[in-house]
Amino acid sequence: MLVKRLRALPVGSAATSDIQLVNAYIAGDESAFEALLHRHKRKVWSHIYLMVRDREVTEDLFQETFIKVVHHLKAGRYNEEGKLVAWVIRIAHNLVIDHFRRNKKMPAVRSTEEHDVLGGIPQPGLNVEQRMVNAQVDDDVRKLIDHLPAEQREVVIMRTYLNMSFKEIAEHTDVSINTALGRMRYALINMRKLVQQHGMELERA
Template identity: 50%
Template sequence: MFNAETLNDNMLVQKFIDGDQFALEELINRHKNRVFTYIVLIVKNHQLAEDIFQDTFIKVIRSLKTGKYTENGKFVSWVLRIAHNLIIDHFRKEKLLSTTSNDDTEMDLFNSQKYSDENIEDRLVYEQITEDVRKLIDLLPEDQRQVIIMRHYMGLSFKEISKQTDVSINTALGRMRYALINLRKIIEKNNLHLTKI
């Protein structure tokens, strides 16, 4: 047995990888409130939040056991990112995903192809564009990626984003602006096309 208070997250991760189950329990206890609160504030459903919370840590455990964890010093950010992705997957499955925005710059980027239920080809093109944009988002710095996901994939207001990321609304807006600028730079640099010709 060990004194958990003397160990940081990285030490606990390593102890779990080495076979110490108590280390995993301590990691979960240390961060469960933050992770669950984060999820429930977004999905606004306690039962659903519990399901996603459980799935999050199942994925955490599998990733740790298979050596996929490489986020030294960023354990809780990594866990929240896993929760992010699971929430997005849920919204997609429930067809609640929305990328609408009142900002013309944002609309140009995220709605470059209109959905058409009557045209299968257009629908497939739209899905591919959505996936391409998501891959580009993954190239952004973590703070910019976080705000763009929370805004466009989770539908949060900038006030909600500022509360959940513990920054001012102006900072959240600034991160969004820089994220869009950087996305455009990536698109231009790689000569990518997000609109159907």
């Protein structure tokens, strides 16, 4: 019996594959999930922390990630075709994105030479009125981002707010660098179209 065979192996043994542990957990072996958690917790925790840069938030999202993993496994929603850790990290990644959107705690919009979101660079020493203008601009940009297709929205958030390289974005979303670049390019095109359609002013103070 699979569960009995797995119990004979040390927790986290390299001889036990992720899918074997998943099947054992679904069959009722709680220790199999503990082995999965022990094996992958550091990578998942680091991924979350890299994005949020806050230990308390990381702990909360880490726990929420594995609660979702448990629910999905018990509901039979895990696709064996992909690697388990990549699947878990996607769940964690989506929770991070949801956290930023829900709490609206993203840092100010950041532009780069290659991808200028606003066409302006914030200046130091602003007065209260100027800071209010910039805060409104940031809020308007977030609303624009919310209207983007999910794949484009994800890349914009990672690049603009989280300061991730396109190599990191490609790795975290499981696509090629060219695909990540393309999604960013189309996202900016769509955002500029929305700005023109609604006659929005996105100039910083």
